[in-house]
Amino acid sequence: xxxxxxxxxxxPILKRLIYGKPFVYLDNAATTQKPQVVLDKILEFYTTxxxxxxxxxxxxxxxxxxxxxxxxxxxxKFLNADDVSEIIFxxxxxxxxxxxxxxxxxxxxxxxxxxxxxxxxxxxxxxxWQMLCKRKGAMLKVIPVDDNxxxxxxxxxxxxxxxxxLISLTYVSNVLGILNPVVEIVKxxxxxxxxxxxxxxxxxxxxPVDVKALDCDFFVFSGHKIFAETGIGILYGKQxxxxxxxxxxxxxxxxxxxxxxxxxxADAPLKFEAxxxxxxxxxxxxxxxxxxxxxxxxxxxxxxxxxxxxxxGKFKELEKITIYGNVSNRCGMLSFNLDKIHPYDAALxxxxxxxxxxxxxxxxxxxxxxxxxDGTIRASFALYNIRDDVDKLVxxxxxxxxxxxxxx
Ligand code: PLP
Numbered sequence: 001x002x003x004x005x006x007x008x009x010x011x012p013i014l015k016r017l018i019y020g021k022p023f024v025y026l027d028n029a030a031t032t033q034k035p036q037v038v039l040d041k042i043l044e045f046y047t048t049x050x051x052x053x054x055x056x057x058x059x060x061x062x063x064x065x066x067x068x069x070x071x072x073x074x075x076x077k078f079l080n081a082d083d084v085s086e087i088i089f090x091x092x093x094x095x096x097x098x099x100x101x102x103x104x105x106x107x108x109x110x111x112x113x114x115x116x117x118x119x120x121x122x123x124x125x126x127x128x129w130q131m132l133c134k135r136k137g138a139m140l141k142v143i144p145v146d147d148n149x150x151x152x153x154x155x156x157x158x159x160x161x162x163x164x165x166l167i168s169l170t171y172v173s174n175v176l177g178i179l180n181p182v183v184e185i186v187k188x189x190x191x192x193x194x195x196x197x198x199x200x201x202x203x204x205x206x207x208p209v210d211v212k213a214l215d216c217d218f219f220v221f222s223g224h225k226i227f228a229e230t231g232i233g234i235l236y237g238k239q240x241x242x243x244x245x246x247x248x249x250x251x252x253x254x255x256x257x258x259x260x261x262x263x264x265x266a267d268a269p270l271k272f273e274a275x276x277x278x279x280x281x282x283x284x285x286x287x288x289x290x291x292x293x294x295x296x297x298x299x300x301x302x303x304x305x306x307x308x309x310x311x312x313g314k315f316k317e318l319e320k321i322t323i324y325g326n327v328s329n330r331c332g333m334l335s336f337n338l339d340k341i342h343p344y345d346a347a348l349x350x351x352x353x354x355x356x357x358x359x360x361x362x363x364x365x366x367x368x369x370x371x372x373x374d375g376t377i378r379a380s381f382a383l384y385n386i387r388d389d390v391d392k393l394v395x396x397x398x399x400x401x402x403x404x405x406x407x408x
Contacts, residue, residue, distance in 0.1 A: 195217035252276070
């Protein structure tokens with residue numbers, strides 16, 4: 001088992017003092033901090049290898065291309081995909097979903113068709129489908145969420161019709177941390193020949209993902225949520241789907257031949273990577289995945305489970321608090337509200353205590369509407385959070401309650 005306190009040393013930002021004291025970073029679902037090895041890799045790349053990829057025959061360009069393509073292989077292994085051609089570099093989860101909404105939408109969505117999402121999606125996995133449906137005269141259907149925030153999965157069979165063309169859902173809710181039964185959903189969908197896209201933005205940092213075991217057709221995530229740079233993301237697509245899809249963005253680096261009359265496109269993945277890719281971001285993603293692999297998911301999961309269980313236990317001792325998504329199959333975050341205290345007021349005070357959490361709708365307004373609330377306070381954890389962070393979080397919450405409601 002790795003010494004997690006030692007791992008904290010890997011993240012230079014955690015040594016910073018804010019308001020004259022160490023801070024507690026609990027906004028990891030929004031973005032994670034970066035370990036020194038990733039920062040070093042970015043600096044090394046720019047100081048020794050920087051050059052545009054796939055374009056030049058000179059030494060630097062070949063080295064940069066090799067680094068980029070080696071990052072693709074690292075991601076392939078990380079997701080256990082069959083082939084590197086199934087791994088497309090994008091700018092992030094949002095970008096990946098938009099690419100599929102455009103390309104899949106162009107080829108396979110027609111008037112009267114149906115797309116299914118869930119009531120707990122991040123706007124990134126909701127609006128692209130909503131816009132596509134509006135463009136094509138298709139219908140967006142939603143798997144509802146119950147009072148606990150769990151998907152009402154029995155409804156899926158009712159929602160699926162002969163017109164259902166795609167199901168797109170999140171693996172882990174970015175508000176509740178609830179894990180959805182994606183394997184079961186993929187099985188059901190495939191029994192009707194419906195492809196499934198899984199939004200893995202909140203999954204990949206917490207547990208291993210095997211796209212073959214999931215049997216999903218598309219899987220997307222963002223590098224910045226697993227310790228890599230911002231502006232790099234992944235779109236995994238099964239080869240047979242990527243072959244069928246035409247690109248929706250056009251430019252350099254994605255063609256076989258261009259003539260005045262006609263253009264023919266490169267094969268996947270390059271046909272989906274128009275323009276200069278974030279190649280330095282890809283290198284940082286490789287470094288981040290290697291960092292995770294060196295620690296090992298079994299240690300990461302054991303540690304995160306310990307801190308999460310500790311937090312759940314401590315939250316039980318708190319009064320006048322509502323926790324959303326209070327079910328057993330969840331990870332990574334706790335979303336809550338304090339009685340009679342607006343989440344923004346709470347977070348402003350918590351900030352001054354050096355505890356950094358996120359408040360608001362978390363880009364999941366349909367879910368907020370379902371709960372009848374304006375927003376929540378969300379404390380989200382990463383591998384460098386420890387029990388002491390939970391103690392400080394709880395102290396900070398009590399402080400808010402004391403300041404805002406004298407009677408508590
Ligand atoms: N999907 C989920 C579940 C998320 O949590 C997020 C970000 O918080 C996104 C999509 C969007 O990710 P990005 O902004 O990196 O594209």
